[in-house]
Amino acid sequence: MSTVTDTPTPDSGGLAADTAVAPTRKAGARKLPIALGVLTALLAGILLRSAHSGDTTFQLAAESDFVTLPDIVVPSGPTAWVMVVVCLALTAEAVRRMLAHVRQPGWIPIVFAIAWMTGFLSWAAADGRIRLVSLLGGAVALAIPLVFGALGGVLGERAGVVNIAIEGQLLLGAFAAAITASTTGSPWAGLVAAAVAGALVALVLGLFAITYFVDQVIVGVVLNVLVVGLTNFMFRQVLTPNAESLNSPERLRAFPIPVLGDIPLIGPILFRQTPLVYVLYAVVAIVAYALYRTRWGLRVRAVGEHPKAADTVGIKVNRTRYRTILLAGAIAGLGGAYFSLVSVAGFNREMTGGAGYIALAAVIFGKWDPIRATLAALLFGFATNLQGVLSAIGSPVPSQFMLMLPYLVTILAVAGLVGRSRPPAADGVPYRQQ
Amino acid sequence: MTDTEKPQSDKPAPDVDPHDARAERSRSLLREIASGDALAGVLAVLLAIFVGSVMIAAIDEGVRETAGYLTARPSDFFTAVWEAISGAYSAMFRGAIFNYNLTEPAQQWRPLTETLKFAGPLILGGLGVGLAFRASLFNIGGRGQMLVAGGAAGWVGFQVDLPMVVHLPLAVLVGMAAGALWGGLAGLLKARTGAHEVIVTIMLNYVGYYLLFWALTKEWLLKTPGSVNPKSPPMKDSAVLPDVLGERFNLHFGFVLALLAVGVAWWLLNRSTLGYRIRAVGENPHAARASGINVGRTYTVVMMIAGSLLGLAGVNQVLGTVPSGVSLDLDAGIGFDAITVALLGRSRPLGILAAGLLFGAFKAGGFTMQTSENISVDLVLVVQSLIVLFLAAPPLVRAIFRLPAQEAK
Numbered sequence: 156m157s158t159v160t161d162t163p164t165p166d167s168g169g170l171a172a173d174t175a176v177a178p179t180r181k182a183g184a185r186k187l188p189i190a191l192g193v194l195t196a197l198l199a200g201i202l203l204r205s206a207h208s209g210d211t212t213f214q215l216a217a218e219s220d221f222v223t224l225p226d227i228v229v230p231s232g233p234t235a236w237v238m239v240v241v242c243l244a245l246t247a248e249a250v251r252r253m254l255a256h257v258r259q260p261g262w263i264p265i266v267f268a269i270a271w272m273t274g275f276l277s278w279a280a281a282d283g284r285i286r287l288v289s290l291l292g293g294a295v296a297l298a299i300p301l302v303f304g305a306l307g308g309v310l311g312e313r314a315g316v317v318n319i320a321i322e323g324q325l326l327l328g329a330f331a332a333a334i335t336a337s338t339t340g341s342p343w344a345g346l347v348a349a350a351v352a353g354a355l356v357a358l359v360l361g362l363f364a365i366t367y368f369v370d371q372v373i374v375g376v377v378l379n380v381l382v383v384g385l386t387n388f389m390f391r392q393v394l395t396p397n398a399e400s401l402n403s404p405e406r407l408r409a410f411p412i413p414v415l416g417d418i419p420l421i422g423p424i425l426f427r428q429t430p431l432v433y434v435l436y437a438v439v440a441i442v443a444y445a446l447y448r449t450r451w452g453l454r455v456r457a458v459g460e461h462p463k464a465a466d467t468v469g470i471k472v473n474r475t476r477y478r479t480i481l482l483a484g485a486i487a488g489l490g491g492a493y494f495s496l497v498s499v500a501g502f503n504r505e506m507t508g509g510a511g512y513i514a515l516a517a518v519i520f521g522k523w524d525p526i527r528a529t530l531a532a533l534l535f536g537f538a539t540n541l542q543g544v545l546s547a548i549g550s551p552v553p554s555q556f557m558l559m560l561p562y563l564v565t566i567l568a569v570a571g572l573v574g575r576s577r578p579p580a581a582d583g584v585p586y587r588q589q
Numbered sequence: 590m591t592d593t594e595k596p597q598s599d600k601p602a603p604d605v606d607p608h609d610a611r612a613e614r615s616r617s618l619l620r621e622i623a624s625g626d627a628l629a630g631v632l633a634v635l636l637a638i639f640v641g642s643v644m645i646a647a648i649d650e651g652v653r654e655t656a657g658y659l660t661a662r663p664s665d666f667f668t669a670v671w672e673a674i675s676g677a678y679s680a681m682f683r684g685a686i687f688n689y690n691l692t693e694p695a696q697q698w699r700p701l702t703e704t705l706k707f708a709g710p711l712i713l714g715g716l717g718v719g720l721a722f723r724a725s726l727f728n729i730g731g732r733g734q735m736l737v738a739g740g741a742a743g744w745v746g747f748q749v750d751l752p753m754v755v756h757l758p759l760a761v762l763v764g765m766a767a768g769a770l771w772g773g774l775a776g777l778l779k780a781r782t783g784a785h786e787v788i789v790t791i792m793l794n795y796v797g798y799y800l801l802f803w804a805l806t807k808e809w810l811l812k813t814p815g816s817v818n819p820k821s822p823p824m825k826d827s828a829v830l831p832d833v834l835g836e837r838f839n840l841h842f843g844f845v846l847a848l849l850a851v852g853v854a855w856w857l858l859n860r861s862t863l864g865y866r867i868r869a870v871g872e873n874p875h876a877a878r879a880s881g882i883n884v885g886r887t888y889t890v891v892m893m894i895a896g897s898l899l900g901l902a903g904v905n906q907v908l909g910t911v912p913s914g915v916s917l918d919l920d921a922g923i924g925f926d927a928i929t930v931a932l933l934g935r936s937r938p939l940g941i942l943a944a945g946l947l948f949g950a951f952k953a954g955g956f957t958m959q960t961s962e963n964i965s966v967d968l969v970l971v972v973q974s975l976i977v978l979f980l981a982a983p984p985l986v987r988a989i990f991r992l993p994a995q996e997a998k
Contacts, residue, residue, distance in 0.1 A: 373932065376925070377981075378978075384968070384973075553806070570782040
């Protein structure tokens with residue numbers, strides 16, 4: 156049974172596509188036009204099947220804006236059909252570029268997504284009101300733990316350590332944040348504790364994966380189970396009997412940034428959030444900059460792509476990996492604080508509910524790049540929030556299918572239908588010094 | 590590790606005195622025991638149980654009270670620790686094997702049947718994960734495969750009216766087919782596109798969850814008419830797995846299915862051509878492909894079998910353990926427990942049988958421990974995952990116990 160306890164070979168370790176079966180031909184060019192065409196047909200199909208009449212109101216203003224933007228009222232049916240036409244035009248452009256063998260620019264899918272979503276929303280919310288601020292602002296809030304988790308995942312995997320334990324880091328982070336914030340009375344101390352807890356999980360991951368060469372996916376999965384068991388145990392035995400003193404933290408409140416928060420539309424969405432979100436902006440920027448523009452980032456990537464080469468030029472491979480995953484664990488742990496300090500006040504059993512796995516999905520969908528992974532996490536947060544908004548206005552799409560979306564998109568992504576994802580070359584492969 | 594990879598230090602050296610050779614042999618035998626996997630395995634279990642004991646003692650009120658005056662009267666402290674730990678483990682024993690507090694023999698042995706009841710789905714799930722491991726595939730999709738299979742079997746179980754001889758096998762087979770479909774999807778995607786099965790199976794867990802959730806809101810699928818709870822009506826009697834030892838015990842036919850599955854899996858892996866292909870692909874997919882094995886098809890087939898085994902575990906829950914209706918928590922964590930069972934059982938059918946029985950006993954005993962000693966059953970989860978962690982890193986266990994290192998092979 157060589158697969159479980161022995162050293163993983165480059166084939167068995169990590170999350171790379173299997174080279175023994177993966178097709179080598181390039182099948183990229185046709186994917187975008189096909190995807191756009193299918194989506195356009197889908198929207199048109201929805202409109203044809205159940206036409207909605209009436210007006211849809213898009214509310215742009217929040218309650219206390221400095222400059223109040225007017226509501227945009229549009230007729231539902233015609234607007235949706237106009238958007239179908241826009242989508243068709245974009246699809247045609249993509250087909251033209253495919254036939255002419257010209258590269259597909261990035262703006263086509265973005266404009267397409269906005270047009271498609273506008274058409275869909277104006278159909279779904281006929282005779283209703285879409286509050287853009289709460290739709291997008293809520294998406295940012297819901298995406299907090301996903302972005303933190305995804306950044307932690309990206310960092311670890313760029314250094315060559317697969318981190319399935321993001322879920323465990325989030326959960327232990329939430330747990331530590333609740334206890335520390337309750338005992339010290341300061342949610343800020345809770346944030347620090349969350350980061351330490353995440354790093355602790357990473358330390359155990361490193362001990363087994365880096366020092367003892369255990370298959371990293373297995374360690375990650377087992378660590379998740381261990382953290383669930385530990386926190387459930389402590390919750391029942393210690394937190395519940397002493398809920399007053401140990402599990403009643405003060406919530407992090409929304410803190411509007413003076414000038415930025417007054418910008419119409421953008422301000423209420425991005426700058427009237429909790430301080431954890433501002434920490435998030437900083438972390439995203441720092442990680443993205445450091446990974447590509449600093450000596451440290453170069454070393455991390457070298458260790459993840461070709462550890463032997465890195466070793467030859469004097470980089471301490473395993474030490475670099477340890478440091479990177481500790482940092483990554485701290486970042487993921489911070490995300491855990493969202494659950495027990497922002498979303499609700501206090502810890503509860505298994506309160507992360509699989510967010511760590513969505514974060515992992517964002518890592519892969521974001522192609523192991525910090526900015527793309529952040530955008531993927533935001534997209535998943537948007538899908539979750541959209542589901543809530545749609546079920547509130549009574550949408551005909553079953554909410555379960557909306558909630559399924561991030562997972563389906565990820566499956567399509569790893570299957571190469573939405574651009575092929577390629578992990579760092581030495582991802583998941585332990586390094587033994589010769 | 591394969592059997593052939595055991596340390597080969599017991600070859601007698603040539604041209605030596607026979608006495609020396611014998612002494613040498615016994616010394617090396619000792620060394621082999623001390624450095625072998627078996628001892629590391631036992632120590633891993635002991636270490637995990639020790640950590641569990643520390644947790645039990647740490648949350649015990651008597652222990653915390655006496656710790657306050659530890660230096661004044663240490664004997665009180667150690668008595669309290671002993672009482673907390675022995676109380677917990679004897680409760681586990683009473684819940685898992687033999688309840689000596691009762692007088693009637695049938696009732697005394699009832700806990701053992703509970704252990705077997707819990708072990709059934711763990712063994713089935715462990716086989717599903719372990720079989721995939723043998724092909725070097727990591728099937729984390731147990732939860733999704735169980736949910737989809739449970740939903741499908743449940744649909745047949747209460748929507749269809751048939752005599753039992755047809756109804757029960759049909760429900761079981763439909764469930765297994767649904768599990769095979771869900772598992773096979775991951776295998777097929779890997780075979781066709783190279784998509785990593787870990788990602789696909791994790792994502793399919795959630796897709797399966799929401800699919801079942803949706804099915805529980807539709808009356809033509811699984812919804813109970815007039816109810817708002819996401820739960821289906823109870824199974825018809827003709828689709829429920831019969832009790833093995835009569836109505837006094839909860840042990841149902843699912844455990845027999847698990848035993849059968851162990852036999853089938855053993856035969857499949859060790860005696861069939863397909864099993865040979867599975868192991869060949871697991872050892873080295875490139876070499877397997879070079880020798881004419883269709884690697885992609887093997888991936889798909891092995892994941893279908895794995896999915897059908899986990900599906901059987903889900904069927905076991907819906908038609909056996911909880912026949913009161915399909916719900917979203919029908920998997921009861923077994924999909925993930927199955928991973929630890931497969932790892933502890935080293936992916937061999939008989940090892941998985943033993944590991945499933947052990948973890949089944951942990952589960953049965955854990956619930957008794959929770960009710961009688963007020964210690965959360967989640968402790969079992971901690972001990973279980975620690976066992977697997979320690980087991981996965983024998984060098985760590987050796988370092989903790991200061992055992993000699995395993996010789997280089």
